[in-house]
Amino acid sequence: MARKIGSRYTAHQILGRGSAGTVWLGEGPEGAVAIKLLREDLAADQELVGRFVQERAALLGLADPHVVGVRDLVVDGNDLALVMELVRGTDLRTRLERERRLAPAAAVAIAADVADGLAAAHAARIVHRDVKPENVLLDMQGPLGPGGAHPALLTDFGIARLVDVPRRLPQTPAGGSTVPLRSTKVIGTPDYLAPEIIEGLPPRASVDVYALATVLYELLAGFTPFGGGHPGAVLRRHVTESVAPLPGIPDELWQLLLQCLAKAPASRLRAPELAARLRELLPSLAGMPPLDIDEPEDEQPEDAPESAAGTRDEAFPPPAASGEATPPRGAVPLVQGTAPDSNRDTHTSMRVPGPDELAGGAHGTARAPRATGERRAGSARHRASPEAVRRRRIRLGAAAAALVVAAGLGGWLASGDDDAGDATPGVHQSGPDAP
Numbered sequence: 398m399a400r401k402i403g404s405r406y407t408a409h410q411i412l413g414r415g416s417a418g419t420v421w422l423g424e425g426p427e428g429a430v431a432i433k434l435l436r437e438d439l440a441a442d443q444e445l446v447g448r449f450v451q452e453r454a455a456l457l458g459l460a461d462p463h464v465v466g467v468r469d470l471v472v473d474g475n476d477l478a479l480v481m482e483l484v485r486g487t488d489l490r491t492r493l494e495r496e497r498r499l500a501p502a503a504a505v506a507i508a509a510d511v512a513d514g515l516a517a518a519h520a521a522r523i524v525h526r527d528v529k530p531e532n533v534l535l536d537m538q539g540p541l542g543p544g545g546a547h548p549a550l551l552t553d554f555g556i557a558r559l560v561d562v563p564r565r566l567p568q569t570p571a572g573g574s575t576v577p578l579r580s581t582k583v584i585g586t587p588d589y590l591a592p593e594i595i596e597g598l599p600p601r602a603s604v605d606v607y608a609l610a611t612v613l614y615e616l617l618a619g620f621t622p623f624g625g626g627h628p629g630a631v632l633r634r635h636v637t638e639s640v641a642p643l644p645g646i647p648d649e650l651w652q653l654l655l656q657c658l659a660k661a662p663a664s665r666l667r668a669p670e671l672a673a674r675l676r677e678l679l680p681s682l683a684g685m686p687p688l689d690i691d692e693p694e695d696e697q698p699e700d701a702p703e704s705a706a707g708t709r710d711e712a713f714p715p716p717a718a719s720g721e722a723t724p725p726r727g728a729v730p731l732v733q734g735t736a737p738d739s740n741r742d743t744h745t746s747m748r749v750p751g752p753d754e755l756a757g758g759a760h761g762t763a764r765a766p767r768a769t770g771e772r773r774a775g776s777a778r779h780r781a782s783p784e785a786v787r788r789r790r791i792r793l794g795a796a797a798a799a800l801v802v803a804a805g806l807g808g809w810l811a812s813g814d815d816d817a818g819d820a821t822p823g824v825h826q827s828g829p830d831a832p
């Protein structure tokens with residue numbers, strides 16, 4: 398059933414649902430578009446509407462072949478909508494679920510495209526903050542690239558920021574210089590969160606590079622480097638553990654991944670350099686099959702961190718809702734009449750764990766993947782079936798997933814306050830306010 402969105406657009410059918418709203422296939426004066434209609438409760442939030450309007454110029458101005466362009470922002474009665482370029486194809490999560498692991502050339506080509514998109518955003522002083530396979534769309538109408546990869550476009554710019562509740566934190570002690578800020582809530586999707594966000598620092602461009610490197614690892618391995626188990630355990634691993642090597646991965650690619658997954662933001666490459674280095678690797682990866690590795694063992698519930706009192710700590714609440722009933726994530730189909738992806742709740746809020754909580758886990762290497770058939774001696778853990786892994790991913794990705802977008806928002810006052818360690822000085826999440 399068609400419905401009008403503002404005076405210029407008509408929404409025809411649902412393409413899918415995310416945590417912030419529903420995406421519709423629609424039409425406007427310039428042809429077919431995708432319209433993201435934000436949830437009613439968000440649309441009723443006057444502050445959020447204000448931020449929408451404020452961010453308008455930044456969102457509309459971000460033009461790059463690897464960024465899903467925002468064409469318009471509509472504020473009309475109860476409707477709050479982002480009108481976007483329509484990408485005819487699928488999202489990267491759907492492709493990954495179908496193939497489990499991508500050939501290195503395809504994975505690297507997709508990551509290079511996303512790095513290009515990030516480079517454009519960072520140049521415009523916008524940090525994405527929620528880079529993950531769900532937010533990468535594959536344009537099936539674009540030319541086939543290396544490894545059979547269609548062009549990749551990064552979407553959902555600004556959504557995390559808009560839906561978030563930025564707070565201007567007290568800036569300076571009496572007569573002193575700016576205090577380093579710690580946020581009190583963590584936002585994002587646990588598997589892709591950079592350690593500095595978990596530690597409460599404002600998100601800089603380098604968090605996107607870390608998230609993209611996590612996505613690339615996942616495309617190659619079929620699982621993320623620090624995922625698995627309770628969301629709190631995932632957060633802790635980001636901060637305390639090193640990445641387990643992937644058997645069979647070409648060394649240069651591994652070194653690149655390691656550099657971008659560095660705990661120290663300053664050690665990571667910037668997005669333009671990452672894009673260039675990935676593209677340089679492409680010829681050497683041509684024809685290489687997907688890596689032949691097993692999933693790591695599933696995590697046990699005891700991975701959930703415990704407080705000093707020995708009870709599950711409130712910093713790590715259980716996922717808001719079970720993902721078991723969540724249907725598979727939808728594609729962005731060329732086809733019509735798609736059912737909504739899910740009725741996922743919006744971002745789950747977690748408070749930033751304290752240093753003791755983060756240090757609670759053993760320092761070590763994340764669950765080591767093994768070459769196929771290789772047994773792990775003495776392991777008491779059972780191996781997860783692919784189905785269990787899939788369900789675990791959905792649980793984490795969907796329910797606990799978008800851990801919140803509540804704070805980190807020291808970034809709003811980041812102007813002139815970039816930490817020296819930032820890979821892209823001057824970049825912060827508040828596009829339009831940026832100096």
Ligand SMILES: Nc1ncnc2c1ncn2[C@@H]1O[C@H](COP(=O)(O)OP(=O)(O)OP(=O)(O)O)[C@@H](O)[C@H]1O
Nearest residue numbers: 413414415416420431482483484488531727728729
């Ligand atoms: N510009 C677009 N063109 C075509 N399909 C799109 C476009 N943007 C989003 N979609 C599709 O709409 C569905 C919902 O997208 P949405 O961005 O709302 O959620 P998400 O990114 O999957 O999840 P979340 O917002 O919770 O992170 C997805 O299947 C996505 O592939």
